Amino acid sequence: MNRKRASILVDASNSGGGSNILAQYLNDKLVEFGHSCFFVVPKQFTKELNRSYQINSFGPFDPRRQAAIEKLATQYKPDSILSFGNIPLRKRFPNCRHLTFFHNAYLLPGLAPKAIPLRVRLRILAIQLSIKFLKVNTDTWIVQTNFVKGRLAKWLRLEDGKVVVAPFFRPPQFSIDAQNINHKLDLFYPSNFSYHKNHCNLIRAISWCQDHNQRFTLGLTLGEVADPSFQSALNSAISNGADIRLLGTISHDQVFSVMRESKAVVFPSVLETLGLGLVEAATLKKPVVASNTNWIDEIVSTDYKFDPSSPESIGRTIIRCLSEEEQKPAIRRIEDKIDVVCDLLSGYAC
Incomplete structure (x- = not known):
């Protein structure tokens, strides 16, 4: 299949844990398909990416994070921008598709564990308000399960086709032989x-x-x-x-x-x-x-x-x-x- 070659900017500046692994896998595949991609990642991101810009791990509401993304978007002029950390960008850029990868189900209303501290609950509430306010800045939401798709679409009142279920994960890099394993x-x-x-x-x-x-x-x-x-x-x-x-x-x-x-x-x-x-x-x-x-x-x-x-x-x-x-x-x-x-x-x- 001949795919259109595109320039893509990925804001993964707040990635961590499993999302770092997914960001690395996405980078590798975009390069494999011949796309020109540029990742914005936190300084503690340890994997080597094809092209990346490391910034401090600013919070989702820190204006310095948005300023860095705006500077790169103006300079790079991407065909698409992917917000990798659940929250859409604070502004749209002309002639550019905007997508958001939503991968934290506890940000959905009513799903956060009851035992979490008040400070964490207040932070989740602030992020939820931001997502609702900034949803107009996303053309397409990418999620990993139908469970999340249904909850997200209902919460944000999204039209059919705005949420795409597309789980992705890197397969193990070695052959599997379950008969020859020493359990530790x-x-x-x-x-x-x-x-x-x-x-x-x-x-x-x-x-x-x-x-x-x-x-x-x-x-x-x-x-x-x-x-x-x-x-x-x-x-x-x-x-x-x-x-x-x-x-x-x-x-x-x-x-x-x-x-x-x-x-x-x-x-x-x-x-x-x-x-x-x-x-x-x-x-x-x-x-x-x-x-x-x-x-x-x-x-x-x-x-x-x-x-x-x-x-x-x-x-x-x-x-x-x-x-x-x-x-x-x-x-x-x-x-x-x-x-x-x-x-x-x-x-x-x-």
């Missing part, structure tokens, strides 16, 4: 810390298993977490004899390696837009122990589901999964649609 962890949870990620209940579940004479090794991609509830749950579990290992921030390739060598992947999150770890675990044909929520069935199919609000339910499901002689691998239900994203940015799909 019983359970692996690849996720940064956020309240909707539900780390505390997972740790309490591991402690519950310990109380019932079931000892499992849990690996978390976390370092120091300055959250009192997390520290309390972690200290209590460790004092109870639980084997919980904080692996720190590891590379995406290292995540694949640890995941491949683990017996199962656990995903207690109460809300996700996609759940990159879920997709990757299913791609690697790993058993997945996950929350029984209405968004997860669109992403993967698994026999091991629990109530994410109950450490006992999490613990019982972990025990059931790891005690089976032949664990059932999760089945991935979505496909990589990076081609659709690239076509939207180039104008091919318009």
Whole structure:
């Protein structure tokens, strides 16, 4: 297929965690298709991109961030601008398509966890107001699931065709041979810390298993977490004899390696837009122990589901999964649609 070659500016200045991985993958594919792309990324962005401009990690409301984007847009004169961080740009540019990648479901009204601190709730409210006010500056919204599409379209009263479901994720870079793996962890949870990620209940579940004479090794991609509830749950579990290992921030390739060598992947999150770890675990044909929520069935199919609000339910499901002689691998239900994203940015799909 011959695609139109386009110049594309991507504002990924507020990316982090899984969105960094997606930004890298998008960059690689745009270059592969012959597009001229330019990424604006935070200074702590560690991956090498084809062409990028690093700025300080300004907040979404900082005028310096918008000024940097305006300067580059004026200089670069792109055919398309993609806002990679949920919030549309504060102004439109002439002769240019404007797209927004919405990938934080907890920004949708009514979906943020109830236990989050007031300061976080107020920040979410401010972002929601900004999205509603600036929605006129986006021609097309890109989301990763139909669950998010329905919620976003209803909230912003978007017309049919304004929201496109196009999940994208980089496949594992190595061949999969599930028969020749030396498991080093019983359970692996690849996720940064956020309240909707539900780390505390997972740790309490591991402690519950310990109380019932079931000892499992849990690996978390976390370092120091300055959250009192997390520290309390972690200290209590460790004092109870639980084997919980904080692996720190590891590379995406290292995540694949640890995941491949683990017996199962656990995903207690109460809300996700996609759940990159879920997709990757299913791609690697790993058993997945996950929350029984209405968004997860669109992403993967698994026999091991629990109530994410109950450490006992999490613990019982972990025990059931790891005690089976032949664990059932999760089945991935979505496909990589990076081609659709690239076509939207180039104008091919318009």
